[in-house]
Amino acid sequence: MERTAMHKIQLNGLRWVAGTMLGASLAVATIGQQAIAEDDYEWPRYFNVITPAVGTGNHSLAVAWTTELSSQTPTRVRVLPAPNGFSRASWLNTDEGRIALMQASEYYDQMDAVDGFASRDGGPADTRAIALAMVTPWGxxxxxxxxxxxxHDIGPxxxxxxxxxxxxxxxxIDALLAYLDLDHDEVELVEVGSFGANTAVVTEGRADVAITGPVAGPSYEAEASPHSIRWLELPEPAEDPEAYERYRNVNLGYVPMEVSSGAGTAHGLNMDHAFQMYHVRGDDDPDFVYHLVKWMDEAYDSFKGDFTHAHMMSMDNLKLFLEHGAMQPLHEGAIRYLEEKGGWNEAFQERQEALVELAQSRVASYQEAMALAADQGINVSPGNESWVNFWQQYREENGIAQPYGELVRALD
Structure with missing residues (x-):
């Protein structure tokens, strides 16, 4: 009898828990349906968001907000980690994902088709920013x-x-060496194969210096290691104007600011900051972009505490990106929402038009160069020296040898 009674109590308890959970789920669903009912937009069944590798802050951030999006709307989102920035660009261009993370320096390299971006799928493309992910310090x-x-203590x-x-x-690293007027062969470059290893080689004593971000997971781990870590402050331009100009000519797309996020050892120091943006293809559906950006704004309170740096995904930070001088063009769906919220003006529109013109001109040039290379039997691949030289010669002959980042910087 005791066992039977206990069984009934346990069973009733489970029924109560299940009923409570079901009730809560129905309540959430009802709230979600009420919100959806206010706007008859039909969300896509699913889409992918391309991020850096698992373990990075931007991967964790994407998991945080996409989980909320999937719970509040009919769409289902998969976070797709890519091994590097070259892959993120290529995957967006080939529809492996609908949204990809990109910061200005990567965007500029893509538009110049340097290194791994010198491919058929990963080269210059008309992509547009839609929202800000994080404002990340790098140093x-x-x-x-x-x-x-x-x-200044770094030398031969x-x-x-x-x-x-x-x-x-x-x-x-090239910018650091440019500041110090050093060549590659004057220092010892310790090659590493991953973002995590880039930090680990310093804490393990196999390298003296690395460039990384205080908000990155490996930086928190390094800070907690037995020897901890320190950060080297970016000198003010007035300290050595010529050195700073050499540095900035290489390291474009950043805004120097005081660090206030990430590992505490970096707080209060002057470092370059990157506005890391979510990009879509320029021809993506404006209604999709508009409703996604609208959801990000209206649902902000529901996900801003789900990850350490999720609070950075605010409309205020997107406006900060615009006020500092947008470094990539925005998608028309995002502009539509900003106009609706009173966050768009004539100066932003003028810069937008200039950025779009630069991008579309560069994409057209790259497409023409690839077609000409194909006519000569040259395979478009970053590992093919013939193609790399062909693209460089094409740029020089067609007056587009100036780094793309400098063209954007000239708009300021």
Missing amino acids: YMVRGDSDIESI GTRIAYAGSSAFLLVG
Whole structure:
């Protein structure tokens, strides 16, 4: 009798829990349906969001907001981690995903078709920003017990992590060397194969310096390691104008600001910041983009606490991106929502038109160059030296040799 009675109690308890959960689910669904009923937009059944690798802040961020989107609307979203920025660009262009993360420095490299972007699918493309993911600081990190106190202590023989899998990390190191007026062969470049290894080689003592971000997961781990870490502040332009100009000519697409997010060891220091944006193809459905951006704004409170840096996905930060001088064109669906919210003006529109013209002109040039290369039997591949040289010669002969980032910078 005792066992039977206990069984009934347990069964009734399970029924009560199940009933409660079902009731809660129905309540959430009802709320969601009420919200959807206010707008008869028909969401896509599913789509993919392309992010950096698992373990990065941007992957975790995408998981946070897409989970909420899938629970509040009929659409289902898959987060698709890519091994590097080259793949993210290629996957967006080939419809592996509908949205991809990209920061300005990567966008500029793509539009110049440098390194791994010099491919048929990953080269210049008319993509448009729709929303801000994070405002991320990037800077030079050393181990906590390092003798290197500032970037001026870096010199011949310094061991520097060199991440070949990431274009913007490579550019960051090249910019550092440009500031110091050093060549590659004057320092020891420690090649690493992944974003995590780029930090680990410093904490393990195999490299002296790496460029990384305080908001990145590996930086938090490194900060908690036995020797901890330190960050080297970006000098003000007035300290050495010529050196800073050399640095900035290489490292375009960043805004220097005081660090207020990520690993505490970086807080209060002056570092470059990247506005990391979600991109779609320029020809994507304006209604989809409009409703997604609208949802991101209206549902912001529901996901801003789901990940450490999710609060950065605010309309205020998107407006900050515009006020600092948008570095990539926006999609018309995003502009439509900004206009509706009073966040768009004539100056933004003028810059938008200039950015679109630059992008479409570069895409047309790249398409023509690939067609001409094909006529000569040249395979379009970043590993094919003939194609790389052909593209460079085409740029010089057609007056587009100037780095794309400099063209955008000239709009300021």
